[in-house]
Amino acid sequence: MKTIIRTLAICCITGLAAGCKKTFIQLAPVSNANAENFYKTKDDFDLAVAAAYNSLYTIYAPEGAVSYASEQMSDNAIVYNISGIEADKWAFKDYNLKPANTMVYQFWQDFYKALFNINIVLSKIDDADLSATYKTGVTAEMKFLRGLYYFDMVRLWGELPVVTTPLTGAESYGVLRSPQADVYNLITSDVKFAIDNLPLASAITVKGKASKGAAETLLGEVYLAQGNKASATTVLQDVYNSTQYQLLPTYASVWGPTVKNTKESIFEIQCIGGSATTPYSKYYQGFFPNTNIFVFYGGGMNQVTDDLYNEYESSDPRRDITIALGYQNGATFVNQKYTKKWTDAGAAINGGNSLAGNNFMVYRYADLLLMLSEATGDAKYLNEVRTRASLPLYGTASYPSAQYGTLALAIEHERRVELALEFHRWFDLKRTGRAVTVLAAKGKNINADKLLLPIPAIVRTQNDKITQNTGY
Numbered sequence: 001m002k003t004i005i006r007t008l009a010i011c012c013i014t015g016l017a018a019g020c021k022k023t024f025i026q027l028a029p030v031s032n033a034n035a036e037n038f039y040k041t042k043d044d045f046d047l048a049v050a051a052a053y054n055s056l057y058t059i060y061a062p063e064g065a066v067s068y069a070s071e072q073m074s075d076n077a078i079v080y081n082i083s084g085i086e087a088d089k090w091a092f093k094d095y096n097l098k099p100a101n102t103m104v105y106q107f108w109q110d111f112y113k114a115l116f117n118i119n120i121v122l123s124k125i126d127d128a129d130l131s132a133t134y135k136t137g138v139t140a141e142m143k144f145l146r147g148l149y150y151f152d153m154v155r156l157w158g159e160l161p162v163v164t165t166p167l168t169g170a171e172s173y174g175v176l177r178s179p180q181a182d183v184y185n186l187i188t189s190d191v192k193f194a195i196d197n198l199p200l201a202s203a204i205t206v207k208g209k210a211s212k213g214a215a216e217t218l219l220g221e222v223y224l225a226q227g228n229k230a231s232a233t234t235v236l237q238d239v240y241n242s243t244q245y246q247l248l249p250t251y252a253s254v255w256g257p258t259v260k261n262t263k264e265s266i267f268e269i270q271c272i273g274g275s276a277t278t279p280y281s282k283y284y285q286g287f288f289p290n291t292n293i294f295v296f297y298g299g300g301m302n303q304v305t306d307d308l309y310n311e312y313e314s315s316d317p318r319r320d321i322t323i324a325l326g327y328q329n330g331a332t333f334v335n336q337k338y339t340k341k342w343t344d345a346g347a348a349i350n351g352g353n354s355l356a357g358n359n360f361m362v363y364r365y366a367d368l369l370l371m372l373s374e375a376t377g378d379a380k381y382l383n384e385v386r387t388r389a390s391l392p393l394y395g396t397a398s399y400p401s402a403q404y405g406t407l408a409l410a411i412e413h414e415r416r417v418e419l420a421l422e423f424h425r426w427f428d429l430k431r432t433g434r435a436v437t438v439l440a441a442k443g444k445n446i447n448a449d450k451l452l453l454p455i456p457a458i459v460r461t462q463n464d465k466i467t468q469n470t471g472y
Contacts, residue, residue, distance in 0.1 A: 055114035062286025065107035273357025283342035
């Protein structure tokens with residue numbers, strides 16, 4: 001099968017950009033003449049679609065917005081020595097974010113740049129002289145991505161300027177923040193369209209493209225975030241009953257630089273190792289401690305806390321598959337826990353970069369099973385995950401009910417250890433209303449206002465009609 005990795009796409013689409021004064025939602029203005037000349041053929045749209053998918057490499061990067069929020073703002077991860085403006089990065093784990101934080105502004109830009117690429121495809125596809133089937137498929141893929149990104153954004157910032165078409169600079173000043181309910185309405189509408197028009201995973205011939213199951217899994221999580229467990233149950237059960245996905249036999253078999261697009265994977269970001277000219281995986285290097293013992297310099301991101309390590313039951317094989325206790329530096333063993341899920345020890349090194357091959361799963365089947373238990377209140381789905389780990393089942397005498405005495409706490413525990421460092425923890429705690437309670441008890445300087453990031457100061461300088469989140 002083909003893989004949707006076309007590095008040229010970014011260059012070509014970006015090459016359509018023309019200068020102008022930019023507002024936060026006009027980050028990639030397009031010359032009308034160039035755009036009109038470009039968006040004509042199927043090859044043109046294939047290239048534009050690839051550019052839209054390529055934004056996944058930024059949004060879900062080791063130092064991307066989802067990583068910082070879901071892990072650094074949780075109890076799973078910490079950073080020590082890192083490159084760049086350290087204070088602005090540490091501010092996430094310390095809950096000391098300010099509107100002038102450079103990372104918050106970078107993340108805001110990353111999302112709106114990605115949305116620009118998506119929206120311009122959607123704005124051009126209807127008028128293209130192409131088959132109706134092709135146009136519907138492209139629209140479904142773009143709406144899946146747009147729904148995914150707005151879902152991440154609404155959980156990060158709350159109310160948002162909602163942009164669904166390419167805008168001029170003048171037009172952008174009229175777009176203010178919409179209520180969260182309106183943002184969720186757009187997400188739901190987009191993702192439902194994707195569900196109705198995307199193929200099953202088994203029918204996809206291009207690896208990395210969105211499927212019906214991926215869209216249904218996303219919508220299930222969207223419904224859970226809104227407290228709509230009945231609708232979440234319906235859509236997640238459809239994925240469960242589709243027979244498109246299954247758990248791999250062992251947890252160890254889920255991971256590795258050559259483990260790609262398995263039956264456990266629902267939506268996966270594609271990486272190619274071994275070459276600096278194609279997208280290679282940055283998770284191994286990004287999550288390795290900040291040292292150059294392997295020629296490359298580790299990024300030092302998402303170093304594992306003792307609290308996460310101690311969350312695992314003593315007999316849980318997932319702990320030692322997920323977490324390395326440290327690394328050997330000559331004759332000295334350095335005690336610094338880090339995740340090894342994306343390790344590619346044999347990766348080629350080029351210019352100080354490890355050209356690893358590991359893909360990244362945004363959604364996998366174990367995640368879906370645990371969401372199903374959350375939606376239905378039925379432990380059987382959770383117990384499928386625990387069966388694979390050869391652990392006592394919830395509801396049996398040997399389950400650690402003294403620590404996790406309710407199904408809700410059991411799901412919280414299971415999601416934390418099964419999906420550790422996969423960019424879920426903070427969002428999970430927010431969804432269940434447990435973030436302040438859990439994180440404050442562990443010394444985080446958190447309150448309800450800090451469950452949203454600040455609107456970047458420069459955005460409000462550009463347009464003072466855009467309001468700020470409470471507490472900033």
